[in-house]
Amino acid sequence: MKIDPVWKQLVTESFLKTAIRTPSQFNLPPSSIRFALEQMCRLFPQNKEVSLRPLRLAGLRAEEIKPNNEATQLILYIHGGAFFLGSLNTHRAFLSDIVARTQMQLIHIDYPLAPEQPFPEALDALFDVYNILLDQGIQAKDIILAGDSCGANLAVALALKIRDQELPQASGLMLLSPFLDLTLTSESLRYNRKHDALLSIETLETGIDYYVPKSMDKADPAISPLFADLTGLPPTLIQVGSKEILLDDAQRFKAKAEQSNVKVSFKLYTGMWHDFQLFTAWFDEAKRALADLAEFAHELDQD
Structure with a gap:
């Protein structure tokens, strides 16, 4: 039986607000939220057209996801979760869809999470991973x-x-x-507060408190890249939903990147909430986002 798309979206938004957004507004321990998130992500179907292999890079757990065909490009993927949530398990299904659609190899890193390991632990670990990939003979133009x-x-x-x-x-x-922007100055944090089905301001505030050392300025460019000099960044794809509380983070970054002569492809998806792309199996807008991502990646491969 085919479900009406509008009804399906309303039901999904209601479920997410009840199961994820509302509980996130309470001061629950990270371990409890991590467990609940992993259980919810079991609902996402994993693509069967790819192969998975566990590995270790720079001492970190990681997962290699490969298409059936030989891949020329490598996607180094860093999962979300407000700096204290997310894992190989939460994003595996979505990343398997990326690999199936792009036919590119993907490496997903289980990087250090706050509060156990605050800034700069995650960034330093990811930099070590990038260096290892270069040392292994993978060319930067292929990453x-x-x-x-x-x-x-x-x-x-x-x-x-x-x-x-x-x-x-x-x-x-x-x-x-x-x-x-970890200073939380984007206007969309306020005007989309009731519309974003997944992400709450309280989750962001908790993540910032866990991630940023008390002695550091939240506007430090290494912590809030919106305030960095963006000169020299490679071509960039930005995807964001119109209902996201982080909508203005994306829009402000686009404007600043373009001022720095960065080639930007900006995609806005009507009616979508934070991280809607993870719902590829359920929503046409998420499927379109995946297609847009694949198109962008293939254009890089041709350059």
């Missing part, structure tokens, strides 16, 4: 940095650190529902 939410933050911060350390730069950035 795409990607991430959702705080993972997009870390992807930009990683690209900036690669630039500052004068290493070969990755071929592109793919930023999904990016969280880029």
